[in-house]
Amino acid sequence: MLVSILISVGFLLACGLVLAGLLVLAEKNILNYGTCHVDVNSGRKVLDVEGGSSLLSSLAEQNIFIPSACGGRGSCAYCKLKVHEGGGLIGPVEEPYLTPDERKDHVRLACQVKVRRDLQIEIPDELFSVSRFRAKLVHKKPLTHDIVELRMQLLEPGSISFEAGQYVQLESAEYKGHESVMRGYSISSLPSDPAHLELIIRRVPDGICTTWVFDHLKEGAEVFFSGPYGFFHLSDTQAPIICIAGGSGMAPIWSIVRDMKEKGIARPTTYFFGALTQRDLFFLDEFRQLEKDCPWFKFVPALSKEPADSGWTGERGLITDVVARHFPDASKHEAYLCGSPGMIDASVAVLTKNGMSEQNVFYDKFS
Numbered sequence: 001m002l003v004s005i006l007i008s009v010g011f012l013l014a015c016g017l018v019l020a021g022l023l024v025l026a027e028k029n030i031l032n033y034g035t036c037h038v039d040v041n042s043g044r045k046v047l048d049v050e051g052g053s054s055l056l057s058s059l060a061e062q063n064i065f066i067p068s069a070c071g072g073r074g075s076c077a078y079c080k081l082k083v084h085e086g087g088g089l090i091g092p093v094e095e096p097y098l099t100p101d102e103r104k105d106h107v108r109l110a111c112q113v114k115v116r117r118d119l120q121i122e123i124p125d126e127l128f129s130v131s132r133f134r135a136k137l138v139h140k141k142p143l144t145h146d147i148v149e150l151r152m153q154l155l156e157p158g159s160i161s162f163e164a165g166q167y168v169q170l171e172s173a174e175y176k177g178h179e180s181v182m183r184g185y186s187i188s189s190l191p192s193d194p195a196h197l198e199l200i201i202r203r204v205p206d207g208i209c210t211t212w213v214f215d216h217l218k219e220g221a222e223v224f225f226s227g228p229y230g231f232f233h234l235s236d237t238q239a240p241i242i243c244i245a246g247g248s249g250m251a252p253i254w255s256i257v258r259d260m261k262e263k264g265i266a267r268p269t270t271y272f273f274g275a276l277t278q279r280d281l282f283f284l285d286e287f288r289q290l291e292k293d294c295p296w297f298k299f300v301p302a303l304s305k306e307p308a309d310s311g312w313t314g315e316r317g318l319i320t321d322v323v324a325r326h327f328p329d330a331s332k333h334e335a336y337l338c339g340s341p342g343m344i345d346a347s348v349a350v351l352t353k354n355g356m357s358e359q360n361v362f363y364d365k366f367s
Helices: 002-030 053-059 098-105 126-130 208-215 248-265 284-293 320-325 340-353
Strands: 035-040 047-052 080-085 108-109 119-122 131-142 147-156 168-169 184-188 198-204 222-229 241-245 267-273 297-303 334-339 361-363
Touching: 002 241, 035 053, 047 053, 108 126, 131 248, 147 208, 147 222, 147 267, 184 198, 184 208, 184 222, 184 248, 198 208, 198 248, 241 248, 241 320, 241 340, 248 267, 248 284, 284 297, 320 340, 334 340, 340 361
Parallel strands: 035 119, 241 267, 241 334, 267 297, 334 361
Antiparallel strands: 035 047, 080 108, 080 119, 131 147, 131 222, 147 198, 168 184, 168 222
16 A cells, blocks of 8 residues: 555656656747847846746846856845846745835846846846856865865956955856756955955755865866855944854855955954864864964854863854853944854844844855
């Protein structure tokens, strides 16, 4: 009986996959929407694109790169723009990510809007300056058991201008039946070295892009990415700073604090780095040296699952509990957070409970 049920379930799942595939093929090959006109920002650019694809990919083909960190799955909501005409109805994937005010203001997710007719859209002006880059991977360095650092030399264009804290979208190559995808990664290098770009990437189990990075990408290979994107960067105030990030979330913080050093910005800064055990720590020597060079900077690693008899003498516990112990009054501080939605939400809750205004909390939330 159980075998029969499993066979029936498997048959239904297979039928569903076949039907979904047929719908995709029909969308791409049978339905012919012809050439559609996309008016961007009231005539600043008028694009002629072939109908049938997503607005996100259609714009990318015309060298207009809209932020997206989830590969077009509709799970990051970074690709928001305004569609004034021609966008059709809001789909179920978009609904959870659009506030009532955004819906009234014609905001949509570019990855979920299909180009089936002429469109009138509006994007932030700064996205016109985003470029696609060709680079050479000059080193791929393991930092921990599941984190690597990539250093790329830019080839075309030969330099990039960005603010510490911003990110790029890395393009994977095709491998073993996987198509190329784009994923967002924060820049870890310094703006003062525009001919190179560094990324800190953590392996995601079964992740298409990170599997390519860890298992297939070799030093000397050509790499493509677009950017820069994002509004995560140091504010223009003198408020003392609390940074919270673990794992690859260190990337933008590593860029920001070293950029502060270079520019002589001596705002008191404490960086809390959360990890499970000592094998998840990296750049310890570099941060200790930064502490020596910059009296205004303090690095606080904290381990939540380190064995009691390991000899670790640093902080223990959840990173939010460690932050709360160090800063029972955070009312005069700003915070810079990078990591998973759960970590960021928990950090915001602790910081605001301890007096910090939510408008003084800046974050880069992984999708």
